[in-house]
Amino acid sequence: MSVDDTTEFTETVGRYLRSSGDSKQYRDTAETVLGQFETWLRRRDLNSFEDLERDGGQIIRRYADRLNQRVEADGIAASTAQMYYNVISGFLGFCVRDGVLSRNPATTDRAREPLPRDDQDRTQQFWTPDVRRQLVEYTNERACEAIKEDGLDATQAVQERAFVHVLAYTGVRGAEVFQVSGDDREG
Numbered sequence: 563m564s565v566d567d568t569t570e571f572t573e574t575v576g577r578y579l580r581s582s583g584d585s586k587q588y589r590d591t592a593e594t595v596l597g598q599f600e601t602w603l604r605r606r607d608l609n610s611f612e613d614l615e616r617d618g619g620q621i622i623r624r625y626a627d628r629l630n631q632r633v634e635a636d637g638i639a640a641s642t643a644q645m646y647y648n649v650i651s652g653f654l655g656f657c658v659r660d661g662v663l664s665r666n667p668a669t670t671d672r673a674r675e676p677l678p679r680d681d682q683d684r685t686q687q688f689w690t691p692d693v694r695r696q697l698v699e700y701t702n703e704r705a706c707e708a709i710k711e712d713g714l715d716a717t718q719a720v721q722e723r724a725f726v727h728v729l730a731y732t733g734v735r736g737a738e739v740f741q742v743s744g745d746d747r748e749g
Contacts, residue, residue: 618667627676
């Protein structure tokens with residue numbers, strides 16, 4: 563990209579990141595993915611938004627194919643490839659709303675077709691029923707003992723019991739309940 567085109571791309575990325583809400587984790591991820599995408603474009607002599615306007619469908623299809631190659635080489639997971647593509651698509655959608663592009667080339671079936679499928683079953687429970695039962699019984703016993711000894715001051719054991727029950731019976735992931743490092747949301 564020329565200096566002017568690089569500046570325009572960088573400025574547009576900056577506007578996109580500022581408009582992307584409160585999640586620092588998403589902004590950090592998007593900044594990394596968009597930086598990699600810019601490098602990928604530059605290495606192919608795709609020098610401006612005009613290139614994306616003119617040949618965007620083909621360019622994004624080639625990018626999706628590159629993501630698929632990385633999955634096949636075990637460089638990234640299919641879910642990661644999908645996430646990278648979705649970040650690029652979100653950015654290009656912003657470019658449409660921002661007036662930089664007239665359409666989002668990443669939303670076409672043709673562009674998405676080379677993406678690897680992400681068929682992983684995310685409903686899998688990693689605790690066997692027996693392990694879950696043992697863990698729940700253990701935390702129940704600890705909480706009961708703590709309540710007998712400390713009464714209303716038995717907060718630690720009771721909180722641990724509550725967390726174990728939430729994790730054991732709801733299917734929620736721990737990362738959805740507990741604050742993740744680098745995530746500036748409260749809670």
